[in-house]
Amino acid sequence: MDFDISLLLISLLLAFVLGWLASRLDLRQLRIENRQAPKAYFKGLNFLLNEQQDQAIDAFIEAVQSDPDTSELHFALGNLFRRRGEYERAVRVHQHLLSRGDLSQDDQHRAQHALALDYLKAGLLDRAEEALLKLEGTRFEAQARLALLANYERSRDWEHAAGIARKLEASGQGSFKGRLAHYLCEQAATLLAKADSAGAQSLLQQAIDSAPQVPRPRMDMAALLTKSGQAAQSCRVLTDALHASPAAIPLIAPLLAQSAIASGQVAETLELLKATYQEVPSLDVLDAIVSLEASTTALTPTARDWYARHLEKEPSLVAATKWIAGEKLEREAFHPQVQRALDHAVKPLTRYRCAACGFEAKVHFWQCPGCQAWDSYPARRVEEL
Template identity: 40%
Template structure:
């Protein structure tokens, strides 16, 4: 390639232009740095030295000196919220919204941040107003999700269902808890002072549709079946109640303990108590649980007496040793045996001879202090006689479809702590 003389001119010119551009940028950077308050650099220094409290104070001073620093205001508000200083976060975001010259995108961000502050503070009505104010903005999906949580916290199931439908209209994402919203609504309609059985039936149909659309889970299917059984029982349709409860034994056997007592009561009301008890004993043989054990033992003790009940208990506890099972057994024996002894004392005196067996209601082990034994065991079983949330670990004596601690759905296993540890 031939050498061109004009290269001798263009190369120095390009070098000079680059030097001027670098000089200009450096001067601009120096001028911007001088414009920043000293508190800004103090705040950065405090952050580097892991002194967040003093850094916050320094940045607050910067925000006071220069109200135009909107990004710093947002950062401070978010930091206050995470630290639990909700009042300070609210004041920061309200001061932003009070500015008349705030650009629209920043105003929307401030409105969303303020709604999040109110939600964190538990001021649900004001949080709802804040999220509704940004529904028609780029934050509408986040606002709709937050509104679902708010209506769920308020147990306003109609609004929660409506908000989920709005969310599904904007984005095709599954909402697994929707079936439970319909179930909660159906339960409320059935338990009202004036029950609306037609509306409850429609709610249960909607719950089944939600289960099919969002993917079925054993918990949601079981809950729908249990509520349909409840609906049938309130209408006096015992055969339908039995069918729905019995379906749980085959489709979701891990939930058998939750339906065992109402299923047994239903069989008894139909005049088929022995058949119901036999069915539960077969279910226990396939999948033993403490709740199922307790129902079967109580039923045997009440209908067939102490000997068959204790025979079942001995066999069950040998196969699956359980302190909680023994505690339940002793509880029933003390209550049932005490009632029997009280009822028979007037009819017969106890046989205290060396070969005597005492009253017909005496325990199978003569002289055994079952009350003392139970009190000793009960101290150890109290902490095991609970259901536990698999998400946050919240423990409760009754089964919940939604955890009262973290508000997540279907995180409780239908087994007591002793069975899962």
């Protein structure tokens, strides 16, 4: 049988044409898909910039379906779910990313960090801790440690919080000595509740050594010493605190007056507080001076005159109210009503106010109950701010 070479040439030509057509169709489909994915992606970004999160999520889902291998789309979608409070969906997106074998190591770390944030926002603190600990040694290490610190504070795990604070301090991420002092004080309070005075005193001494300028450790130490009958030592510790923490003098002065009265060191403490008051006029220092003078004699006009002297320096409804409390009015029968009205009026002025969120409280807090910020309460009362 003769071989017809023309048929072979026709077949080869036909195969070439079909192959060329198929490749053109594939390229065309690929171009269409590539155009569709960026279009949906940019449409989602546009919705996001206009704060239309529902439409943005729909657009990103469409983009992910068109191009399921693009990790950036998954990250954008997961973050959107978290911002909307849909933590379960955010977790699923980031877990899907972590399960992919084609993801780069840096993107794996990024997905791990995003997953940890999902757990934190959802309040799953144990899972968040586990996820954050896996980021040690990555570029997200510093962020993970800060999140861990917030996590341990939230769960009141002060021992682990202290460990993280030491790591952050050592890595040069800022000064965490003040935070560390507070964590040690919190641990000391826990030991005191278990009647472990020796352990509490040891932790408080560590706090004093690590952050000498922070007033709380010395104040807590003084309270512990006073409770154990060591008023003289308590007085000495508070005197040191007075010099080490000038900003906290209004908080320290009342405690110092109590320790001085208990230890019989009224005269020298009175002179110290008078000198302090000349430099830092404060209602709390004023009260401490009056209480010390009253402990030696009856509340004489001389002692009460301190409130009048304070009024010469600055107008103060609180000082005026306290001065009137011991003053005889012309119509004495109305004195209780007048005094009650004044006491009611000055109550808001004697509160402490958080500088971060404005939360007001009758007592001074080291950590704001409202915004959880540390050392955000000034030592002065509202009237003096």
